[in-house]
Amino acid sequence: MDSLVANNIRQRPLRALVSIAGVALGVCLVMLFTGLSRGMSNDLQRRSSSVLAEIYFTRPGGMELTTSTANLSVKYAEELSKIEGVQSAVPVIRYIFQGGRGFGFEQVQGVDWEPYAAMNDLKLVAGRAPAAADEIIIDEAKARNGNLSVGSTLALFGGKPYRITGIYSPEAEARVKMSLAAMQDALEAPGKCSYILVKTKDGVDPLAVVRRIEAQPSTQGNKIQLTRDIITNIEKTIPYLGVFLRALVGLSAVVSGLVVMLAMYTTITERTREIGMLKALGASRGYIVSVIEREAFVISLLGLVAGFVVSFVAGFLINRAYGLLFEYGWRWALVAALIGVGGGVLGALYPAVRAANLDPVNALAHE
């Protein structure tokens, strides 16, 4: 192709590559962070939505997104079971710790498997329920991603080995579960739990049951939440996630714009005489701006493609290595595309206008 734009890019491959990498970096930042945020949020939401119990009964502050404590007495389960409209109440301990590979958080739950599985319609697809203090069961995703099976061991609580006795499906809440007694023992919290799941009888309005629980003197001072509210609040419970993502998007636009601007600025300094030649040929300011902008556009477009490819590959590799989930959405992909191309084109505008305003005689005399 005998085009000035294409030949100029080919003439300086290293600079073109650096510019493309700069744009790709901006695109990657947006894609990976929003993909991770969306992936983790959707994953939590999916697992929470498998819980068929309609009500969470807990102590205030006993259960947050990234922390939980076992400060609720399991005796409340008995009280709750007696309330009209309640089918069953199952105490659960949720323990959250830093991921084994230093990334994110992992959860372990302590539950009595039979009532918990019956309440939420879960089934063991392999093995049996945990019974001893060092036995656990895991969900299918955990088994698949960690290449684990019945009989394998998993280190929890600072390296203590736990034997996998079963694999369950579908995924619900924490991927690793042990018996409630084993968890109480591990946390040295006998008779305690983090929350109690309450399942209402068929045809009973959960809100009516909530009101009845609130009216009971013996359950006063505790927190009662509907499961559906917890699911919709997952994104909102991560403080300033939206602000962080928007700041990230702005930062990415600045990175892309600055890299392209610097590259184009250097380019026009090097090509001053060529710009003088264009002027001598009668090229208008608009034409000169368009030549430089087209070059920036091509670089940005290549950076955009590279950014998307790297994001998908990096997301796949991180998922394989650390189990973190990435889910890319069209909306954020569009934002990344606008940032990559828009940042590049805007960044090139100043050098382009500067080139267009060069004095032709001085430009022609440039060495």
Add this chain to the structure above:
Amino acid sequence: MKTILQAENVEKVYRVGSMDVAALRGVSLDLEEGEFLAIMGPSGCGKSTLLHLLGGLLTPSSGRIVIDGEDLTAASDAKRTDIRRRKIGFVFQRFNLFPTLTAEGNLRLAERIHAGGANGGEDSGERRREVLSLLKLEDKMHHKPLELSGGEQQRVALARAIVNRPAIILADEPTGNLDSENSAIVLNMFQEMNYRFNQTIIMITHNPEAAAMCRRIVQMRDGQIVAPNTGLQV
């Protein structure tokens, strides 16, 4: 004969620090269509400044320049650029070809700019081939400037200047970087363009032999034309 260029009492003053330096002091020049004019004179006498003014690359401090009926001095910067695009072709001492483009690519770019950014039109390919053939560059059209000799590069520059059939070609010492053999070839090409297409050419040169090939020679000194018509006819 149609007058293609008129320069009336053109002056150019450069500001150097707090000093005003007069590069041209009232230059007047008329040129008819088809003329081949040489401008001679010692270095610093204002030849290049005059050529840049005639090509609309500079604006005069006073005076008037009319190219093919269009007043350059009354025109805005954009209008001057437009007149340059339509009516003027430049040939420089240093060839000034785009190094990343082939010989043909350089001509295509000139056509594209002449066409206002669009492709040169249906007959542009034929015209390009005709010009390249005339300048004996058919086998060099896919070569980049660095793959060509100095003489070939200057022939490409001449082809680029002429491909859009401008009203005037302004050549600033076109043989200044060439050996005598290539100089002769390039000058012959200029002459052939002048004869074959009745192309108006103004050429700055230090070389009396090059000037002798022109139909008219003007001499400049200290920013003025001191011998307006040497009247040499070839």
